[in-house]
Amino acid sequence: MDILNGLMQGFAVALEPANLLWCLVGVVLGTVVGVMPGLGPPATIAMLLPLTFRMNPAGAMIMLAGIYYGAKYGGSTTSILLNVPGESASVVTCLDGYAMARKGRAGAALGIAAIASFVAGTVGVVGLMLVAPPLAKVALAFSAPEYFSLMALGLAMVVLLAGRSMLKALLAMLVGLWVAGIGTDPFSTTSRFTFGRLELLSGIDFVVVAIGVFALGEVLVCMEGHAEGGAVPVPKGLRNLLPTLQDLKDCRFAFVNGSVLGFLIGVLPGAGSTIASFISYGVEKAVSRRPQEFGKGAVEGVAAPEGANNSETGGALVPLLTLGIPGSGTTAVLLAALVLWGFKPGPLFISENPALFWGLVASMYIGNVMLLVLNLPLVPLFAQVLRTPGYVLYPLIIGISIVGVYSVSGSLFDVSLVVAFGVLGYLMRKLDYPAAPLILGLVLGGGMERALRQSLMMSQGDLAILATRPICAAMLALAVLILLVPLFNKLNAWRLQALE
Amino acid sequence: MRARNADLWSGLALAILAGYIIVQASGWDYTGPDGPGAGFFPLWYGIAMLVLSAALVASSLLRAEPEGLDWRGIGRAAAVSAALAVAVALFKLVGFAIGFAALAFFTVSVMYRRPWPLAAAVAVGLAGGFYLVFPLLLGVNLP
Numbered sequence: 202m203d204i205l206n207g208l209m210q211g212f213a214v215a216l217e218p219a220n221l222l223w224c225l226v227g228v229v230l231g232t233v234v235g236v237m238p239g240l241g242p243p244a245t246i247a248m249l250l251p252l253t254f255r256m257n258p259a260g261a262m263i264m265l266a267g268i269y270y271g272a273k274y275g276g277s278t279t280s281i282l283l284n285v286p287g288e289s290a291s292v293v294t295c296l297d298g299y300a301m302a303r304k305g306r307a308g309a310a311l312g313i314a315a316i317a318s319f320v321a322g323t324v325g326v327v328g329l330m331l332v333a334p335p336l337a338k339v340a341l342a343f344s345a346p347e348y349f350s351l352m353a354l355g356l357a358m359v360v361l362l363a364g365r366s367m368l369k370a371l372l373a374m375l376v377g378l379w380v381a382g383i384g385t386d387p388f389s390t391t392s393r394f395t396f397g398r399l400e401l402l403s404g405i406d407f408v409v410v411a412i413g414v415f416a417l418g419e420v421l422v423c424m425e426g427h428a429e430g431g432a433v434p435v436p437k438g439l440r441n442l443l444p445t446l447q448d449l450k451d452c453r454f455a456f457v458n459g460s461v462l463g464f465l466i467g468v469l470p471g472a473g474s475t476i477a478s479f480i481s482y483g484v485e486k487a488v489s490r491r492p493q494e495f496g497k498g499a500v501e502g503v504a505a506p507e508g509a510n511n512s513e514t515g516g517a518l519v520p521l522l523t524l525g526i527p528g529s530g531t532t533a534v535l536l537a538a539l540v541l542w543g544f545k546p547g548p549l550f551i552s553e554n555p556a557l558f559w560g561l562v563a564s565m566y567i568g569n570v571m572l573l574v575l576n577l578p579l580v581p582l583f584a585q586v587l588r589t590p591g592y593v594l595y596p597l598i599i600g601i602s603i604v605g606v607y608s609v610s611g612s613l614f615d616v617s618l619v620v621a622f623g624v625l626g627y628l629m630r631k632l633d634y635p636a637a638p639l640i641l642g643l644v645l646g647g648g649m650e651r652a653l654r655q656s657l658m659m660s661q662g663d664l665a666i667l668a669t670r671p672i673c674a675a676m677l678a679l680a681v682l683i684l685l686v687p688l689f690n691k692l693n694a695w696r697l698q699a700l701e
Numbered sequence: 702m703r704a705r706n707a708d709l710w711s712g713l714a715l716a717i718l719a720g721y722i723i724v725q726a727s728g729w730d731y732t733g734p735d736g737p738g739a740g741f742f743p744l745w746y747g748i749a750m751l752v753l754s755a756a757l758v759a760s761s762l763l764r765a766e767p768e769g770l771d772w773r774g775i776g777r778a779a780a781v782s783a784a785l786a787v788a789v790a791l792f793k794l795v796g797f798a799i800g801f802a803a804l805a806f807f808t809v810s811v812m813y814r815r816p817w818p819l820a821a822a823v824a825v826g827l828a829g830g831f832y833l834v835f836p837l838l839l840g841v842n843l844p
Contacts, residue, residue, distance in 0.1 A: 251841065336702030368757045372715055379722060384745055389740035391729050418786075424781050424812060455745040559753065592813040593823055596805040600831050603801070604764075606839045613793055616844055620785045627778055632711050650742040658736035 204330060205410075211559025214259055215567055223260040224564045227267020228572050234268060235275020237290075242272040243530040243640070244416035247408045248605035259557050263564040265538060269531050270514040270565065273474070276405055277507050281307055287350040288370055289689075291510065293482045297495060304498050309444040311650050314499055314578060316444070317456055319573040321508030324460035325467065332468070333519050333551065333558075335355030343548065345659060346525020349652035350676035352645045355526050356523025357680035367526070367687050369634045377642020378649075388654060400614040408536045410643055412602045414531065414636050420602075421594050423676045436613070443529060443577075452504040455485050459508020460558040467516020469482055474513040474571065480507035489587040506562040526645070530637055535646040540696050675680045708761035715754035722747030749772035781812060802828035 214220060234245045246265050253261035276291035281298035293315065301310040315492045324570060343351070383394045384404030395401040464475040480489060485505035486495045495502045520526040527545040528532035539546050551558045606619045629636055660666035668674050718763035722743055730738025784807050802824040811822035835841040 214750075254811075275766055297712065323771050366757075368753055368760065369740065372757065373752050375746050375753065376715070376718070378746045379718070379743070382746075386729075386739040389730065389733065389739045392740060393743065394725060395730070421778040421781055425771065426810075427779050590813075592809040592820075593827070594813055594826055597822070599804065599808075600801055600827060602839065603789075604798075604831060604843060607844045608835075611842065613844055616792065617786075617790050620782070622787055623785070624782050627782070628711075631775070632707055634711070653742065654737045662732065662736060673785070 205561040207555060208330065208563060210555060211561070213476050214560030215263065215563035220260050220560065220564065221567070222264050223256075223264040223387075224267050224410070224568050225541040225571060226477075227264035228271035228274075230264075230570045231268035231271020231273075232323065232572065232575065233276035235272035235278070238421040238651055241271050243534050244419075244602075245272075246531060246534045246538070247411040248416065249523040250408060250534070250541065251605060251608035253538065254541070259560045260399050261538070262535075262557060262561055263568075264536060265675060265701055266518075266561055266565065267568050268570060269535065270511060271572060272574050273322070273507075273511045273514060274315060275316070275626020276317045276510070277503070278311065281310045281503070282319070291478075291507075293478045293506040296482070297497070297499050300498035301494065301500065301503065306498065309448055309500065310503050313448055313452060313504050315576040316449070317452065317459060317504040317575060318511040318576075319569055320456045321349050321460040321463055321510075321512035322514065322569040323566065324574070325464050325512035326562060326569070327515075327519050328464040329515040329565075333523050343672070344670075345652045345655035346638055346670050346673045347650060347676070349656050350667065351524065351526060352649040352652060354680040355642060355645055356649070356681070359682040365633060370633075370638045373634045373636070374638035374642040375631065378645075379637040379642075380410060380639075381643045381646025382650070386484065387651070390536075398613065398614075404611060405618065406514040406606075406615065407534070407643065409606055409615050409618050410622050411534055411640065414626035414629070414639065415594070416602045417596055417619060417623025418630060420598050420634070421627035422630050423591065425596055429603040448500045451606055453498050454488065455481075455501040455504035456508055458488075458503045459510075460512045463509030463512030464516040467513035468519050474510045474517075477509040481505040481509035492502070505557045511640075518561075522546050523548060525648075527641075530640045533640050536644065575698070597628030708764075709758055712754045712757035714763065716751060719747050719750035719754055723751065738802065775792060777812060781808065784808070792844040798828045798832055801844075830831070 231242065234242055246268055277294045277298065280294040281302050298310045301307065370373055383401055385392050385402050392402055424464040462484065462635045463477045466480060482502060482505050485501050486492050489501060517532045520533045521536055525536065527536045537544060602619060606615050626636060656666055667677060726743035726747055726794040729740030731740050731744065732738050744776050784804055788800045788804035791803060805827050806820045807825040809815045809823045831843065836843055
């Protein structure tokens, strides 16, 4: 009954004309951002953050969330048409989506991606609605030691974010912890790692790092060559975009698989939509009656990862809103936004801000419908963005990044820092260091240190406090197990090699 | 330079950073009257970074599959980075509009080798567009 009342209240908020407009702005912007390679949702939200300071928080949150899940819809477009993933989670969609396009079935692939996104996105919101309130009640039992363990668990998930090298993912995370530590220590007022610069005493703003590493880093990578997009013709006509009934029948399990796995993986901090899309693709292939078709244009190979990618959004908002733990780069920026507006995401967030929470949930239902209506007929139009020449697009992104950072602090020093972090982001891409662990380390670092020091104050320096509290010990044990996963995988690979 | 060497150099750079963190953290209180001090947490992640960077250096030396790097592409990215740094310095002297227009002109004419009239049009158009949208329409200050 509480949920139903909350949802009614949420729809009252979301259906206000201004909030409907922000929802539309968010989903359209998100779709455009998803279509454009090089400008993902974290950078876009980070860039738009300063502009939301004067907005009503509910409207601002509805718009930013719209960008988040809207980008998931748009991300598949370039994967299918050009074999260029608009965002990392759309990489798997390239495998079968582009193969379908090469077979003249681009319309069906785009259509099934939009439908899978709608189905799974809605399932994700239902999950958020049902799971978030009970999870918040459980989370009320959390104290400093539990929060430390939870953040340690979040950081341990970094092993799942690792690309080809676990070492590099862990090192990137440690660099994030270091950046988080720059500034004045809140307990002792000692200035740490400030290099004698007064500007660094208050620390480095998250927006500076996010825009630098994501937006400018990607621009530098893109400007290495002269790529300007537009290699495959954009299909025309609504009829050409619609999948057949047989396609929908073939995708029945893929819709369920993507929706459920995406949501569950989304709830885990640090897992993210890229992993969700890869796992759901693997499961779909494993249970398929025609696994040999995967990679050659199987429609389920598009539906499962696209569904997981979208359902993950609802899942990722659960730890963000009820525990204050961001599960991805985008939710980390959303967390920063909530904090900047004066909210405290955590166990009391829903009870203290019911209009904001339920308004957001209701807006996501509305936003998913808007996206389906927008995406099916307008996919060819959105794809035209790709025809914007690189020599216009990249200076534009640079300009927006600079203005975005300057509007937060009014400091040219921060503008210099964003350039430095842009170079860091570029080097990380070139040297195969994943950026997400750096962002996780940066976001969780401050809170983790604070929770650890508070825990040790509570126990007068006795580390046993982390092992004697049941929830705390269980989460730390889980974190250790997750950290050992790569080792188990290696041992298993060696065992199989030895058997052969 | 090969990718293996790139790992080696990045590992060494991170080891130096780790050394700096450890040295700095050693100068702060490890524990205080109320519990852990300012040096407690940085010291431990500094040590972890040192161990992991040493492992990266070691693994890069043992690996035998080097890959080539695209030095031309890296040169282009370095040129854009340098132009960005110069543009930021210019913001202080001549303001955002002129500094950004200069950056956009450089990008279009030098990096993309487009004719200078087109480069000038893009530069003026983008700088003017930013001025129109941010200070005039949204009330957001430019550098």
